[in-house]
Amino acid sequence: xxxxxxxxxxxxxxxxxxxxxxxxxxxxxxxxxxxxxxxxxxxxxxxxxxxxxxxxxxxxxxxxxxxxxxxxxxxxxxxxxxxxxxxxxxxxxxxxxxxxxxxxxxxxxxxxxxxxxxxxxxxxxxxxxxxxxxxxxxxxxxxxxxxxxxxxxxxxxxxxxxxxxxxxxxxxxxxxxxxxxxxxxxxxxxxxxxxxxxxxxxxxxxxxxxxxxxxxxxxxxxxxxxxxxxxxxxxxxxxxxxxxxxxxxxxxxxxxxxxxxxxxxxxxxxxxxxxxxxxxx
Amino acid sequence: xxxxxxxxxxxxxxxxxxxxxxxxxxxxxxxxxxxxxxxxxxxxxxxxxxxxxxxxxxxxxxxxxxxxxxxxxxxxxxxxxxxxxxxxxxxxxxxxxxxxxxxxxxxxxxxxxxxxxxxxxxxxxxxxxxxxxxxxxxxxxxxxxxxxxxxxxxxxxxxxxxxxxxxxxxxxxxxxxxxxxxxxxxxxxxxxxxxxxxxxxxxxxxxxxxxxxxxxxxxxxxxxxxxxxxxxxxxxxxxxxxxxxxxxxxxxxxxxxxxxxxxxxxxxxxxxxxxxxxxxxxxxxxxxxxxxxxxxxxxxxxxxxxxxxxxxxxxxxxxxxxxxxxxxxxxxxxxxxxxxxxxxxxxxxxxxxxxxxxxxxxxxxxxxxxxxxxxxxxxxxxx
Numbered sequence: 001x002x003x004x005x006x007x008x009x010x011x012x013x014x015x016x017x018x019x020x021x022x023x024x025x026x027x028x029x030x031x032x033x034x035x036x037x038x039x040x041x042x043x044x045x046x047x048x049x050x051x052x053x054x055x056x057x058x059x060x061x062x063x064x065x066x067x068x069x070x071x072x073x074x075x076x077x078x079x080x081x082x083x084x085x086x087x088x089x090x091x092x093x094x095x096x097x098x099x100x101x102x103x104x105x106x107x108x109x110x111x112x113x114x115x116x117x118x119x120x121x122x123x124x125x126x127x128x129x130x131x132x133x134x135x136x137x138x139x140x141x142x143x144x145x146x147x148x149x150x151x152x153x154x155x156x157x158x159x160x161x162x163x164x165x166x167x168x169x170x171x172x173x174x175x176x177x178x179x180x181x182x183x184x185x186x187x188x189x190x191x192x193x194x195x196x197x198x199x200x201x202x203x204x205x206x207x208x209x210x211x212x213x214x215x216x217x218x219x220x221x222x223x224x225x226x227x228x229x230x231x232x233x234x235x236x237x238x239x240x241x242x243x244x245x246x247x248x249x250x251x252x253x254x255x256x257x258x259x260x261x262x263x264x265x266x267x268x269x270x271x272x273x274x275x276x277x278x279x280x281x
Numbered sequence: 282x283x284x285x286x287x288x289x290x291x292x293x294x295x296x297x298x299x300x301x302x303x304x305x306x307x308x309x310x311x312x313x314x315x316x317x318x319x320x321x322x323x324x325x326x327x328x329x330x331x332x333x334x335x336x337x338x339x340x341x342x343x344x345x346x347x348x349x350x351x352x353x354x355x356x357x358x359x360x361x362x363x364x365x366x367x368x369x370x371x372x373x374x375x376x377x378x379x380x381x382x383x384x385x386x387x388x389x390x391x392x393x394x395x396x397x398x399x400x401x402x403x404x405x406x407x408x409x410x411x412x413x414x415x416x417x418x419x420x421x422x423x424x425x426x427x428x429x430x431x432x433x434x435x436x437x438x439x440x441x442x443x444x445x446x447x448x449x450x451x452x453x454x455x456x457x458x459x460x461x462x463x464x465x466x467x468x469x470x471x472x473x474x475x476x477x478x479x480x481x482x483x484x485x486x487x488x489x490x491x492x493x494x495x496x497x498x499x500x501x502x503x504x505x506x507x508x509x510x511x512x513x514x515x516x517x518x519x520x521x522x523x524x525x526x527x528x529x530x531x532x533x534x535x536x537x538x539x540x541x542x543x544x545x546x547x548x549x550x551x552x553x554x555x556x557x558x559x560x561x562x563x564x565x566x567x568x569x570x571x572x573x574x575x576x577x578x579x580x581x582x583x584x585x586x587x588x589x590x591x592x593x594x595x596x597x598x599x600x601x602x603x604x605x606x607x608x609x610x611x612x613x614x615x616x617x618x619x620x621x622x623x624x625x626x627x628x629x630x631x632x633x634x635x636x637x638x639x640x641x642x643x644x645x646x647x648x649x650x651x652x653x654x655x656x657x658x659x660x661x662x663x664x
Contacts, residue, residue: 011508014519053501055347066508066519071501073350074510074520075343076373082340086347086355087501089331090305094351094502112343115336268331275326 009033011069018063020134022214022222024181024207028128029064031184031205032099035191036070047195052095055084057109059135061101061128061207078108081116084123092122092265095195102129102143106162110142113164113202114171120199121264126191127164130207138212149216165204165256174259175201181208182229183253190255199263206233283462290428290454291316291358293461294384295324297429298356300466301436302473303382304330305355307344309337309363312396313452314386317358338363342370346379350509352500354436356448358384361403362393364410371445372411373511375534378487378496380439380474382432384448386455387564387615389642398642399452399565401615405622407447408593414531416538418545419447419593422454423567426461431590437472438545442537443495449592451615453565453644474498485516494537538594546596549588550603552578556585557608558654561600561624563589566613566645573650584654595623610634613650 002012010033019025039047052070056062058077065072075083080098088096098105105113105127116123132150133139140150142162149156168176175197179187187205194201208214208225219225236254239247288296295317306321308314318334325332331348335341341357348355359367364385374381387403389395403410407419418438422431432448439446475497486507487496496516499505512520513527521527538545552574553559562570570586577584587603589596610632612621621636628634637653639645 011519050504050506051502053351066510069506071506072508073347073377073501074508074512075346076369076511079339079343079370082335082343083347083350085333085335085340086305086307086344086349087351088347089307089333089344090348090351090353090355091500091502111336112340115340268326268333272326272329272331276329279327 005030005033005037009037009069010067014067017067019060020211022208022210023060024130024209025060025064025128027181027184028126028187028205028207029067031179031188031191032064032097032126033068035188035195038188039192039195047095051093052097053087054097054099055080055087056099057101057104059101059104059133060130061099062104064099064128078104079112080104081109081112081123081125085116085121088121088123089265089268092269096123097195098123098125100125100127102127102131102164103133103141106142106164106167113168117168117171117173117200117202119264120172120174120261122199123201124194124197125202126194127202127204128207129164129204130209130213132209132213134209134212138216144213150213151216165202168202168204169257173202173257174199174261175255176257177201177203177255178206178251178253179203180206180229180233180253182226183233183235186235186253193255199261283465285460285462287458287460288425289316289456289458290422290425290450291386291456292320293425293428294432294448294450295320296463297432298382298436299324299328299330300429300469301433302354302471303356303436304328305345305348305353306330306357307333307335307341307348307355308357308359309335309341311360311363313388313455314358314360314384316455317384317386338366339370342367342383345381346370346374349379349381350501352503354380354440356382356384358386360386360388361390364403364406368410372413372415374445375411375415376511377509378443378498378534379445379509380443381445382435382439382448383445384450387449387451389640395642397452399615399644400640400642401451401564401566402619402640403449404592404614404616404619407449414535416442416444416534417447417593418442418444418538418591419449420590421449421564421592423549423564423588424454425457425459428454429461429463433469433471437470440472440474441495442541443474443498444537447593449564451565476500486518487514487516489516489533494533494540542594542598546591546594546599548596548599549590551586551588553585553587553603555583555606557583557606558611559585559587559603559607560611560613560650560654561587561620562613563592563620566615569645569647570613570650572647573654576647576651577654582654589620592620595620595627597623597627600624600627604628604631607632611637611650611653613637613645615639615645
């Protein structure tokens with residue numbers, strides 16, 4: 001029996017989803033739905049369901065837009081953030097949430113990612129980061145670790161990987177965070193804060209792909225991959241209480257950068273107001 | 282009497298677009314279209330609209346489609362290299378039925394080519410640039426005033442048929458300055474997309490009633506939750522793998538233009554009543570052709586001008602109607618022979634079709650055209 005959450009926020013007619021057994025994407029989609037549900041039911045400052053627009057590109061992650069029962073637009077490969085920029089500019093009251101993947105947002109769409117971050121345009125980008133191109137069958141992506149195997153890296157990956165959250169920070173994102181599949185509750189809270197954040201926000205959520213990345217790299221099944229996340233991805237508070245020595249090989253889960261830079265559409269609204277004032281004179 | 286203003290074609294296109302209700306522009310600087318972005322940056326906020334300079338042309342067309350999905354009349358402007366980059370999402374706009382206007386101020390190509398020189402080398406690209414079978418409407422203005430009036434029509438057709446419309450300018454028209462009297466914006470006919478899904482009982486977002494071709498389109502954020510995709514989809518807007526539904530969808534998309542060709546195509550005919558030779562041209566070559574026609578007429582030759590204003594779909598019906606009186610056609614265009622192929626296809630070998638073109642980035646002069654008209658038919662064919 002589907003849960004209430006599924007009935008409320010999923011398009012039941014279009015389920016079951018296409019993801020492989022053990023894929024982490026369903027958990028991230030769940031986290032997004034829970035985060036939105038909690039914001040809609042926030043008694044002090046609720047958001048309106050009709051104001052949410054889900055924008056996705058192409059790839060495994062991007063199918064999530066079709067399953068979530070909101071305004072949704074499944075765009076072209078790499079361009080989700082650019083489509084989302086036009087939607088947000090046209091109607092700044094909308095909560096525009098981009099669901100994308102590591103290839104979609106940091107390879108073919110990398111230019112849009114860094115420039116949306118730089119402008120501080122009020123979008124929320126959730127990257128389903130599984131270190132691989134899953135939809136096309138397991139080619140290396142910009143986040144595939146150096147030396148790992150993929151169908152296009154049969155001798156090991158020569159590339160060095162992006163850290164997408166740090167990339168966004170470097171590009172000027174006013175909110176950049178990292179989540180993962182194992183730490184669902186922490187990730188839901190991060191996504192909620194990202195949606196609430198007025199400027200550009202990015203959450204790089206580490207997914208798991210046992211079928212392509214896991215199998216090629218002998219990472220075990222989904223449970224083993226989740227256990228790896230449990231041991232090696234550490235929520236902020238605990239991370240900072242650890243010794244330097246213990247932190248080696250671990251990655252932090254939480255908000256990595258936060259600023260209150262002016263938001264783009266608000267700044268543009270000021271230009272419109274001043275132009276109109278000048279005209280009336 | 283209306284005030285006469287000195288204006289460039291690029292600027293007139295912006296003023297016309299504003300009059301048509303365009304309130305969102307996303308673009309990237311590129312010669313010879315840049316003045317359009319500059320004028321939009323200046324003028325849009327004055328009208329309550331929005332301008333954004335994107336990181337590239339891929340982003341520009343995507344932002345335009347996004348803004349249109351959220352309810353704004355939106356456009357972008359570019360030239361050849363940028364037009365090439367936009368092609369994938371022009372197809373997305375056709376498939377997802379998102380209205381918008383894309384201005385291509387053509388320059389000499391291929392590749393970086395001659396950025397400041399005139400050309401009409403993107404004519405075929407306007408039709409065939411994006412992959413797959415898709416509907417295309419492209420309009421081409423010949424004067425500064427027409428940059429204004431015709432772009433209003435471009436927006437009207439985009440809204441009416443829910444499809445991207447290509448506004449195919451060229452360097453000559455874009456950078457030409459002339460004194461024009463702008464029409465009273467209150468007297469223009471302005472179309473808007475049909476926004477309600479409530480056409481009887483069926484409220485599916487891509488539902489089209491029997492005998493109609495275009496679904497209604499409600500902006501995101503106005504109380505209807507629906508899905509837009511570039512995948513083949515059914516009336517509910519969701520992807521399907523059914524060849525029957527996909528075939529029906531693509532046929533309807535093509536029919537939007539093919540079944541409404543009389544509504545969409547417009548031509549200008551000049552001195553054609555008794556003409557035995559028609560000079561076919563469009564956009565920036567028009568002035569030189571008119572000059573040549575006048576000179577030929579002064580010399581007693583029965584020459585007229587036939588100018589497609591709607592360049593896609595090619596106005597074959599209008600040209601066919603002229604064939605019985607014609608002995609010869611001369612196609613004049615700034616390329617290696619692109620609209621020529623459409624003229625030849627329409628004429629079907631019943632008349633000699635001569636060609637005058639240029640690919641060196643210089644303009645075709647009236648004397649070039651006169652010289653070509655004075656050649657005997659046999660000579661020009663042997664070329």
